[in-house]
Amino acid sequence: MQAILSTCRHYRLLPVREIQYPPVFTQLYEISHGTTATYGEIAARVGTSPRAVGRAMARNPTPLVVPCHRVVAAAGIGGFTPALEIKEYLLNLEKKGDTKRQKKPSSRIVPNL
Numbered sequence: 001m002q003a004i005l006s007t008c009r010h011y012r013l014l015p016v017r018e019i020q021y022p023p024v025f026t027q028l029y030e031i032s033h034g035t036t037a038t039y040g041e042i043a044a045r046v047g048t049s050p051r052a053v054g055r056a057m058a059r060n061p062t063p064l065v066v067p068c069h070r071v072v073a074a075a076g077i078g079g080f081t082p083a084l085e086i087k088e089y090l091l092n093l094e095k096k097g098d099t100k101r102q103k104k105p106s107s108r109i110v111p112n113l
Contacts, residue, residue, distance in 0.1 A: 023048075024046055024048070024052075024053055024056040025056065025060070025066045027045050027046055028067050028068060028070065028071065029067075031070040033094050034095050035070065036072045037070065037071055037072075038050075038072055038073065039054055039071055039072075039074070040053075040074055053071065054078070057071055057079075057080075058081060069090045070091070072091075
């Protein structure tokens, strides 16, 4: 976890009133641990477009608190900042619930994990 946080050091915590996408982020808390939702599903729930949901995910100031890694594309995994490999790792970790058998991201991207 510390290694993932170190890769996200360019994020800063913002008060909720400063976050531009509270309806989208609120929906992320509804996605259960180990499951996913698509950008389109989230968009339909809040009355916006899938692209707007993608913009919200890209601007998520707290990616480990607001679980944006659980939002995927309709035909694939979608994107993730700072690295797609981290998103894949987090999804696999949650899906299987077993950290010992998971292939960890390379040390180039996520050191000390």
